[in-house]
Amino acid sequence: MSTRKSALSRPLIESAWWKRFLASVRYSGYVMFHPFDGFWDLTHEHRGTVAAANFFVIMLLLTRLFTLQHTNMMFLRVYWPKVNIFQQCISLLMPLGIYCVCNWGLTTLFDGKGTLKDVYIATAYALVPYIIGALIIIPLSNVITLEEGSFYSVISTFTTIWSALLLVCGMIQIHDYSLGKTLLFLVMTVLAMAVVIFLLLLFLTLVGDGIGYFISLYKEINFRLN
């Protein structure tokens, strides 16, 4: 551990962008095992980068696709006629985006220190155990049999819980909140997300109806003129 820490404490600002990127990606390993320390430095010492966060989100999308494609039939059976890659990606990106915006919006009103960028980076770093878990169980699912399926479910549950705990730690550190306040605001964030999704649906429906009105108007005029 000590060697890794000394390598990381080298000033990153002057080095080339890709070195900074690689270092910030590698830093996720430190965050996984030292969440409090790691998340503090992630934003306050600028150890994390948006580039690395983007990388993790892209990895999350790719993992989802790999999971669909390569998980053994014993553990996941995919109804391919109904699978749409864009839908799959949107179904991950939309909640992520809405979560970041809602969390930032709420915490800003209640003394949260984190910026939108901080929330995004922390959330993305918190996803790392989940991604690694998924990447482990995909090959594993092709080695084990159904009777050994508990390995599969244990790893997947364990890494998911790990990610959730990291998310809580991350929120504590970037907003400088207590644990109780963090949990409260995570619940509030979920409620806010529901409201946002409701408003989005309402908006889209209304816009759809509005456009439909003009389309039918155009059709009617077209019909009369002919």
Add this chain to the structure above:
Amino acid sequence: MRQLLALTAAFMLLGLLAAPAALAAVDGYEYAYTYTYDYWEDMRESPDAYRARLMISGGSLGIPGGLKAPQGLFVRGEDIYICDTGNNRVLQLRLTDSSAEVVRVIDAFQGDTSPLTFSSPRDIYVTEEGDLFIADFNNNRVVRLDRDLNWKLSFTKPTDATFDQSVSFLPKKLVADVSGRVYALAQNVNKGLIKFEADGSFTGYIGASKVRYTWYDSIWRLLSTKEQRAQQEAFVPTEYDNVALDQDGFFYVVTRTFSENDLRSGQAEPVRRLNAIGDNILVENGSSYVIGDLQWAPGNTNITNSGPSKFVDVTVLQDDIYMVLDSTHNRIFGYDQQGNLLWAFGGVGNSDGFFNRPVAIEHMGLELLILDEAGSLTVMTPTEYGQLVYQAIGEYRRGEYEASAASWTKVLAQNGNFDSAYVGIGRALLQEEKYEDAMRYFKTALDRKNYSEAWRLRRMEIVEDNIGLIFAAVAVLLVAPPLWRRIRKVIWEVKQAS
């Protein structure tokens, strides 16, 4: 605009030419007369497994009265027995090439009992020796006659305390075992099969379905007033609608009383196989439960022919393959011993192979006989495809795995949608220890249990074949790190020295 019209007209003409081909096959059978469901519960077209061979109506039998609301059907050897309920008689028929001839009209019998006639006989069972058990519905009795129609015994209303004395004994369906015990279903009795000993004494019930309370029900009942509770649906066991015996003497019963949610969750168990103490031992290892149709429009009791399948009768053929008769869409569903759907066919209508109000199904060899309350008997005969499926299942059951795989391959050539065929070939390959090929077939059918088994065996093979390599790898992993440390140390020492 004119061009568009011309184009449309041309397309419509083309459509007209193509329409007959699309609507009906050359032989007049509709497309998708027969179908199955795949793992995803999507309906898949299947070649016809059965075709109507004969349609015998009351009029074509040449007896006065024809068939009037017949309810019961039984086959023993070559003889077909029909309870001509509306005419208060039982007909004994034999099939001929183009129709059927009446062997006997049983409308009265001799003996020391009264009355010596029937009143709305609902069901009949005939023993190997030719003894007849007839559920004489409105005379509140089950009569046992010998083959020459001499009265032997009447099974009447049990005087036991467990039988509600305020309701009359209305036997509607029955079977009997070799020693002459009678198992009857009576109207308004929901305690299961009523069991009579061979001497006519009542000895209890078999197989009452358990009453299920959910926590939701309990809370709801707790909160409602006494009056409300009285109005609510009573929590009573379901009543069975029909019963049949299989070759091993187990009872197959069907019920039409269930909720759609229970049906989807597999708790309704509309078809049950009961052992002697009344447990349901029906095997449901298929990718779906034994509930007939897996897709249906929301049930509306006011519209006939809508909602989930409701089974009125069941018959068990060779190799524990059973056919259930559905009165919702008038279809017949065939299942194998594991509960895999083999085929579903039939429908509402007047033409051959369609039914109006089917009430009973029986089999004669592999042929199926379906009794329609509207007054007809349909004889359906298996097609080449149907026979191949029977053959493949039978060969596997007898341990002829290679022959079974060959038959399943032939089935597959006719129906590539049929998951059971892939599984059948896979299982035969598994027996032949061709695990990798078996895995491929199981994967196609999305059969994970069998796939897992094949993979377990294949994995064992891989490990056994590469045992040397694996030991070598482990050894290297154990030896390499200390070795590497030693080498580094030597290099370091050399560097220090220089």
